[in-house]
Amino acid sequence: MxxxxxxxxxxxxxxxxxxxxxxxxxxxxxxxxxxxxxxxxxxxxxxxxxxxxxxxxxxxxxxxxxxxxxxxxxxxxxxxxxxxxxxxxxxxxxxxxxxxxxxxxxxxxxxxxxxxxxxxSAPKQAPPAEQFGDFIFNLREEDVYFQGEPQRLSKKEFQVALLLFQNLGRPLSRNHIVDTVWKHSTPGMTTRTVDTHISWVRRKLNLRPESGYIIVPIYGYGYRLERLG
Missing domain, CATH: 3.40.50.2300 (Response regulator)
Structure with missing residues (x-):
């Protein structure tokens, strides 16, 4: 840490x-x-x-x-x-x-x-789901829904996406994403893996202006999820 x-x-x-x-x-x-x-x-x-x-x-x-x-x-x-x-x-x-x-x-x-x-960091009684606009994260099943339709994400993609939404508007460094999602437990883990998962999350959840959210890259640092409008 x-x-x-x-x-x-x-x-x-x-x-x-x-x-x-x-x-x-x-x-x-x-x-x-x-x-x-x-x-x-x-x-x-x-x-x-x-x-x-x-x-x-x-x-x-x-x-x-x-x-x-x-x-x-x-x-x-x-x-x-x-x-x-x-x-x-x-x-x-x-x-x-x-x-x-x-x-x-x-x-x-x-x-x-x-x-x-x-x-x-003691676990608190977590709600079964968290909602961000048209996105709903089922925390128990680790499923994401957009406008009621399920979006297919892997376990790590779900964790990366949830971290972004829970820190909406806040810059997250690649190192922080690694610490939170992978916890340095994966041999050969690099920040390049973060970039790849961010790309998959952006594509699979269509995080573009038409969805109301965009992922903003921060050069040499990390990423920030922004809500439009």
Whole structure:
């Protein structure tokens, strides 16, 4: 899983990388809040780890932007030297999902990150179907219907299509699609496979202006599903 780490102390960034990388987490590091915000406009992560005291803008302002832009879908862990009860309450009320104070042991940090991801990704009671305009996704049978007519998709094509519709208007990176649909479990899996499945989904669901939806490629990044009109 991909982790965004915001901390202006290079020693702390190295510490987080050393703590999480052996467990399979892929960390991307940022020294300034504005750099992270810019990146989060087009990149996708499983979790964000924030420091509070930064050189440009404070971490609680970064958190507010994340909640305004991503809502509650992106887990945020505060990791900071600020340890007063007032600061902890402030951060949690601002939308942080968890809070740890420096210094923290590597095993504790790993446990908090893993627990937070389990908690936020715990399966919820899913509806039997989701509808997007004339498209209906039967989640139990993994079937798609357009205007009442079944559309023949493979299991992976269904998952790719559902991911696009569930993130309507949001850019999705190829890496995020791989993480979500294939979970890195397929030997020889490449982002080229994503492009091929996107092409099949576009053709089989006729995601063109006449259907009301189009898949927009984002050069060097991924794709975004847009609804017209």
């Amino acid at each position: 991909r982790v965004a780490v915001l901390d202006d102390d290079s020693t702390q960034r190295d510490f987080v990388g050393d703590a999480l990388s052996p467990a399979g987490y892929s960390c991307t590091f940022f020294a300034e809040g504005r750099a992270l915000i810019s990146n989060l406009r087009h990149e996708t992560y499983a979790i964000v780890i924030l420091d509070w005291n930064l050189t440009d803008i404070p971490g609680d302002q970064v958190l507010r932007w994340i909640r305004d832009y991503h809502g509650s879908s992106l887990p945020v862990l505060f990791m900071t030297a600020r340890s007063s009860e007032r600061d902890i309450v402030h951060a949690l009320n601002a939308g942080a999902d968890d809070y740890v104070t420096k210094p923290v042991h590597a095993n504790v940090l790993l446990a908090r990150v893993s627990n937070l991801l389990r908690r936020t």
